[in-house]
Amino acid sequence: xxxxxxxxxxxxxxxxxxAILLLGLLLDGNLLAATLDPAVLPKIQAATFEVVAAxxxxxxxxxxxxxxxxLLPFQERNDKYYSIGTAFAIGNNRFATAGHVLKIxxxxxxxxxxxxxxxxxxxxxxxxxxxxxxxxxxxxxxVDPPKISALDINPKPSMNDVVYAVGNALGTGVVIRDGxxxxxxxxxxxxxxxxxxxxxxxxxxxxxxxxxxxxGRIIGIVLMKSANENLNYAxxxxxxxxxxxxxxxxxxxxxxxLDIFDTVANGTFKAQFKLPLSLADFNNTFIKLESEYADxxxxxxxxxxxxxxxxxxxxxxKLLHTVSRLHSFPGLITRSNTGxxxxxxxxxxxxxxxxxxxxxxxTAGHNILLHLRKPDNISAGQLYNDPAMLMNLVSKIxxxxxxxxxxxxxxxxxxxxxxxxLYTDAWQRRWQxxxxxxxxxxxxxxxxxxxxxxxxxxxxxFAAGDQEHDEQIDMQxxxxxxxxxxxxTLAQWQDYLKxxxxxxxxxxxxxxxxxYGKRFGYNSKRIEFSFxxxxxxxxxxxxxxxxxxxxVDHSGEDHGKVVWDVSDVRVLADANTxxxxxxxxxxxxxxxLDDDYxxxxxxxxxxxxxxxxxxxxxxxxxxxxxVVGKNDQxxxxxxxxxxxxxxxxxxxxxxxxxxDLLSKSFRVIEP
Numbered sequence: 124x125x126x127x128x129x130x131x132x133x134x135x136x137x138x139x140x141x142a143i144l145l146l147g148l149l150l151d152g153n154l155l156a157a158t159l160d161p162a163v164l165p166k167i168q169a170a171t172f173e174v175v176a177a178x179x180x181x182x183x184x185x186x187x188x189x190x191x192x193x194l195l196p197f198q199e200r201n202d203k204y205y206s207i208g209t210a211f212a213i214g215n216n217r218f219a220t221a222g223h224v225l226k227i228x229x230x231x232x233x234x235x236x237x238x239x240x241x242x243x244x245x246x247x248x249x250x251x252x253x254x255x256x257x258x259x260x261x262x263x264x265x266v267d268p269p270k271i272s273a274l275d276i277n278p279k280p281s282m283n284d285v286v287y288a289v290g291n292a293l294g295t296g297v298v299i300r301d302g303x304x305x306x307x308x309x310x311x312x313x314x315x316x317x318x319x320x321x322x323x324x325x326x327x328x329x330x331x332x333x334x335x336x337x338x339g340r341i342i343g344i345v346l347m348k349s350a351n352e353n354l355n356y357a358x359x360x361x362x363x364x365x366x367x368x369x370x371x372x373x374x375x376x377x378x379x380x381l382d383i384f385d386t387v388a389n390g391t392f393k394a395q396f397k398l399p400l401s402l403a404d405f406n407n408t409f410i411k412l413e414s415e416y417a418d419x420x421x422x423x424x425x426x427x428x429x430x431x432x433x434x435x436x437x438x439x440x441k442l443l444h445t446v447s448r449l450h451s452f453p454g455l456i457t458r459s460n461t462g463x464x465x466x467x468x469x470x471x472x473x474x475x476x477x478x479x480x481x482x483x484x485x486t487a488g489h490n491i492l493l494h495l496r497k498p499d500n501i502s503a504g505q506l507y508n509d510p511a512m513l514m515n516l517v518s519k520i521x522x523x524x525x526x527x528x529x530x531x532x533x534x535x536x537x538x539x540x541x542x543x544x545l546y547t548d549a550w551q552r553r554w555q556x557x558x559x560x561x562x563x564x565x566x567x568x569x570x571x572x573x574x575x576x577x578x579x580x581x582x583x584x585f586a587a588g589d590q591e592h593d594e595q596i597d598m599q600x601x602x603x604x605x606x607x608x609x610x611x612t613l614a615q616w617q618d619y620l621k622x623x624x625x626x627x628x629x630x631x632x633x634x635x636x637x638x639y640g641k642r643f644g645y646n647s648k649r650i651e652f653s654f655x656x657x658x659x660x661x662x663x664x665x666x667x668x669x670x671x672x673x674x675v676d677h678s679g680e681d682h683g684k685v686v687w688d689v690s691d692v693r694v695l696a697d698a699n700t701x702x703x704x705x706x707x708x709x710x711x712x713x714x715x716l717d718d719d720y721x722x723x724x725x726x727x728x729x730x731x732x733x734x735x736x737x738x739x740x741x742x743x744x745x746x747x748x749x750v751v752g753k754n755d756q757x758x759x760x761x762x763x764x765x766x767x768x769x770x771x772x773x774x775x776x777x778x779x780x781x782x783d784l785l786s787k788s789f790r791v792i793e794p
Contacts, residue, residue: 159287159299159301159335159337159339160338160339163338163339166272166274166339167274167289167299167335167339168241168297169240169241169269169271169272170211170212170271170272170273170274170333171209171210171211171289171290171297171332171333172209172210172211172212172218172238172239172240172246173206173208173209173210173238173239173240173291173297174206174207174208174209174210174220174224174225174236174237174238174239174291174331175204175205175206175207175236175237175238175239175245176204176205176207176227176228176231176233176234176235176236176237177203177204177205177233177234177235177237178202178203178204178205178233178234179232179233179234179562179563181562182562182563183537183538183539183559183560183562184525184534184536184537184538184561184563185534185535185536185538186525186532186533186534186535187532187533187534187535188532190525190527190532191527191528191530191532192527194527194528194529194530195527195528204234204237204239204245205233206291206328207224207227207236207328208220208221208224208227208290208291208328208329208330208331208332209224209289209290209291209297209328209329209330209331209332209345210224210238210331210332211274211289211331211332211333211341212271212272212273212274213262213273213274213276213341213360213363213364214273215273216264216265216268217252217262217263217264217273218238218262218263218264218265219260219261219262219263219331219344219363220260220261220263220330220331220344221259221260221261221330221331221344221345221346222254222255222256222258222259222260222261223259223330223346224236224261224330224331225248225251225261225263225402226409226589227565227588227589228402228406229406229409229410229588229589230406230410230588230589230590230591231565231588231589232560232561232562232565232566232567232588233562233565233588235247235248235402235403236248236402238265240269241297244269246265246266246267246268246269247265247266247267248263248264248265248266248402249263249264249265249266249401249402250263250264250398250399250400250401250402251263251371251398251399251400251401251402251405252264252368252369252398252399253363253366253367253368253369253370253371253398254370254371254372254398254405255366255371255372256371256372256373256374256375256392257310257312257315257372257373257374257375258316258358258362258363258366259346259347259358260344260358260362260363260366262363262366263402264399274333274335274339274340274341275338275339275340275341276340276341276342276360276364277336277338277340277341277342277360278342278359278360278361278364279361280304280319280336280342280343280359281304282304282305282306282307283303283304283305284303284304284336284337285301285302285303285304285336285337286301286302286303286304286321286323286334286335286336286337286342287299287300287301287302287323287334287335287336287337287339288300288301288302288321288323288324288325288329288332288334288335288345288355289332289333289334289335289345290325290326290328290329290330290331290332290333290345291328291329291332292324292325292326292327292328292329297332299335300323300324300325301323302321302322302323302324303321303322303323304319304320304321304342305320305321305322305354306320307319307320308320308356312375312376316358316359316362317359318346318356318357318358319334319342319343319356319357319358319359320349320354320355320356320357321334321343321354321355321357322353322354322355323355324355325345325348325355329345329355330345330346330347331344331345331346332344332345333345333360334357334360341360342357342359342360343357343358343359343360344357344358344360344363345357346358368398369397369398369399370395370396370397370398371395371396371397371398371405371408371409372394372395373392373393373394373395373412374391374392374393375391375392375393376389376390376391376392377390377391377392377416377420378390379417379420379421379423379424380424381421381424381425381597381600381601382455382457382487382488382489382490382597382601383433383455383456383457383458383488383601383604384457384458385458385460386424386427386428387424388420388421388423388424388427390416390419390420390423392412392413392416394412394416396408396412410589410592413589413592413593414592414593417592417593417596418596421596421597421600425600431458431462433456433458433464433604433673434464434673434685435685436462437462437713437715438458438461438462438463438464439464439673439685440713440715440716441463441464441465441716441720442456442464442465442466442672442673443673443674443675443685443710443713444674444710444712444713444716444720445672446670446672446690446691446707446708446709447608447670447671447672447689447690447691448466448606448608448670449608449610449668449670449691449693450468450607450608451494451496451575451577451580451607451608451610451668452468452470452483452485452492452494452580452607453468453492453493453494453573453580453581453582453605453606453607454466454467454468454487454492454605454606454607455467455468455487455488455490455492455601455604455605455606456604456605456606457487457488457604466606467487468485468487469485469486469487470483470484470485470492470494471483471484471485474519474520476496476498476516476519477498477500478498478499478500478501479496479498479499480495480496480497480498480499480501480516480578481496482494482495482496482516482517482519482520483496484520484522489584490582490583490584490598490601491522491581491582491583491584492580492581492582492583493517493520493579493580493581493583494578494579494580494581495513495516495517495578495579495580495581496577496578497516497577497578497579498516502618503574503576503615503618503619503621503622504618504621504622506578506579507555507574507622507625510539510540510543510555510557511536511537511538511539511540513557513570513572513579514536514537514540514557514559514568514570515535515536515537517570517581517583518533518534518535518536518537521533523537523568525563525564537559537561537568538559540557540558540559541558541559541560541567542556542557542558543555543556543557544556546571546599546602548599548602548603548605549602549603550603550627550629550687551627551628551629551687552573552602552627552628552687553573553574553624553625553626553627554571554572554573554582554602555570555571555572555573555574555625556569556570556571556572556595557569557570557572558570558591558595565587565588566585566586566587566588567585567586567588567591568583568584568585568586569583569584569585569586569591569594569595569598570582570583571583571598571599571602573602573605573607574619574622574625574626575607575609575610575611575619576609576610576611576615576616576618576619576667577610577611577612577615577619580605580607582598582601582602582605584597584598606671607671608668608669608670608671608691609668609669609670609671610666610667610668610669611666611667612663612664612665612666612667612698613637613639613643613661613662613663613664613665613666613667614663614664616635616637616667617637620635627687629671629686629687629688629689632647632648633645633646633647633669633689634646634647635667636653637661638661639661639662639663640656640661640662641655641656641661642654642655642661643655643661643665643694645692645706647689647792648678648679648792648793649678649688649689649708649791649792649793650706650708650763650789650790650791650792650793651788651789651790651792652706652765652785652788652789652790653788654704654784654785654788655784657784658704658767658781658784658785659694659696659702659703659704659767659781660696660697660702662697664697664698665694665695665696665697666694666695666697666698667692667693667694667695668691668692668693668694668695669689669691669692670689670690670691670692670693671687671688671689671690672687672688672690672691673685673686673687674686674688674690674708674710675710676688677761677794678793678794689708690707690708691705691706691707691708692705692706693705693706700770701744701768701769701770702768702769702770703766703767703768704766704767704785705764705765705766705767705768706763706764706765706766706789707763707764707766708761708762708763709723709724709727709761709762709763709764710760710761711724711760711761712724724760727750727762727764728750728760728762730749730750733746733748734748734749734750734764735749736748736749736779736782737775737779738773738775738778738779740772743770743771744768744769744770744771745768745769745771745772745773745778746766746767746768746769746778747766747767747768747778747779747781747782748764748765748766748767748782749764749765749782749786750762750763750764750765751763751764751765751786751789751791752791761791761793763789763791765782765785765786765789767781767782767785769781
């Protein structure tokens with residue numbers, strides 16, 4: 124996935140991640156470092172707070188069985204709040220914590236972040252006073268602050284002195300642990316300041332807590348852990364105190380990447396806005412700026428090499444001269460390290476559903492891809508218009524589970540989506556966008572579902588609470604690089620074609636004449652053909668696959684443009700046989716393509732085997748093919764191969780008669 128890499132997401136050792144759901148604020152004197160003056164302990168206790176977020180009251184999810192909440196520790200299952208970090212008092216109604224702790228509240232499905240003291244009293248955040256994304260701190264006020272004394276500040280601590288990390292370690296309560304202030308190290312981006320490094324133990328939940336000297340004075344704010352050694356990082360408290368009041372600053376590298384290639388947009392997320400703001404207004408302003416930055420980065424990334432972005436450039440030529448892969452599982456068109464574009468497909472086995480339905484899961488980059496073959500007892504209209512039904516079927520593959528203690532409980536229903544809209548991609552295909560909330564995880568599930576005759580082709584991602592926009596614009600961009608054929612029984616096709624508002628624009632030029640036991644006909648702006656049961660059985664279980672590909676159109680208003688259009692039409696007598704009629708569109712290869720492409724084109728032009736209209740056998744079937752075309756010379760050459768195949772053996776004259784039946788009805792329309 125590209126990942127908008129803000130500090131809260133790029134530091135693998137960052138404390139206070141939203142997944143830490145253990146709760147409580149307990150000050151255990153037995154855990155305090157013995158060398159710290161006991162007289163300051165009550166002051167530290169009073170000035171240090173848990174940062175909490177209220178648990179969602181309602182859970183829209185349905186599970187395979189009641190959640191075994193008795194497996195959770197007593198405190199966790201009875202607490203109304205999630206514990207997400209630590210904060211401390213630095214002045215008269217002024218408090219500080221790590222910026223990434225409060226960022227958990229942006230786009231959150233939990234309640235807004237608040238502070239909780241040792242007695243369990245919860246204080247709502249009022250105004251954001253100072254903020255720095257790059258230095259990862261925030262200073263704020265409370266609506267009804269407690270009457271406490273702030274900790275003293277030491278802006279010039281001494282190297283190698285004893286220090287104490289204070290924080291809500293692992294969400295189990297505020298503890299104090301000792302170590303040494305070992306060194307300073309420049310921040311990674313430009314060395315604009317130095318992080319303090321210290322050896323006192325710190326754990327997830329410590330984020331935002333104070334780092335104290337031997338006299339209990341604040342020298343820094345605990346932020347993150349070193350990825351490869353037992354050292355932790357803090358921002359010097361002097362930088363927080365010196366930062367300008369009433370200003371939020373954002374200035375940090377945030378690389379952007381898309382799954383279709385290795386190209387990276389190395390941008391800097393840079394902005395400022397005035398404070399104070401309410402917590403809600405701060406969150407709205409931040410997410411607006413973050414979304415605008417993501418939009419800019421994606422646009423810049425796609426514009427970085429516009430002449431080589433599919434379908435442009437010589438790296439696209441193989442795909443532009445390849446007939447459809449005739450596969451109902453969606454593939455992702457990606458660029459290799461050689462610069463060539465090709466379809467990547469990693470699918471698994473079928474997971475059966477009721478009434479002949481199934482789901483095939485797979486992956487491409489950071490995306491989950493699915494092909495859903497709907498059960499026969501569900502109509503296309505029912506499926507397309509009932510997103511809850513869609514997710515109920517998707518849940519059958521087992522990717523939606525909730526961990527409770529040692530158990531993973533499967534989600535069986537997500538309920539109604541929080542968002543249900545349509546998106547039209549670059550090839551005028553219409554995707555149904557649905558977003559479901561997963562409140563317990565502060566996350567969302569996003570599906571882009573493309574209606575196809577037998578069900579859906581689906582692109583799916585999980586999004587953290589504040590990353591919904593980021594993920595959605597990625598997925599929108601990727602839809603233009605999804606390759607899928609349209610496949611189903613004739614009965615499914617008739618049902619699908621009724622849903623006119625969901626059909627791709629390319630279908631306006633396609634006509635299907637389906638009359639069981641009598642006739643099958645196909646007509647487009649390029650070709651037309653038909654056949655009767657004299658050629659092949661035609662009934663509701665006959666299977667039609669319409670394969671789309673990408674090619675340069677040299678006719679009509681699209682002259683010279685790359686279009687997404689039909690290049691292969693295959694009709695099987697039924698799903699249990701290989702008896703089939705197949706019509707394929709071929710284009711003359713460009714000069715840069717290898718000899719394999721040119722050899723096939725030469726055989727087509729010269730009507731050489733297997734296109735000479737003579738029956739041949741292989742793989743326990745008989746086949747026969749011929750070639751039809753008006754424009755078979757030059758770089759704009761287009762030829763059509765007509766194919767008939769049947770299981771077992773048949774006399775050569777019977778096979779020739781069958782091919783003649785198909786050829787007689789076939790007509791090329793495009794110039």
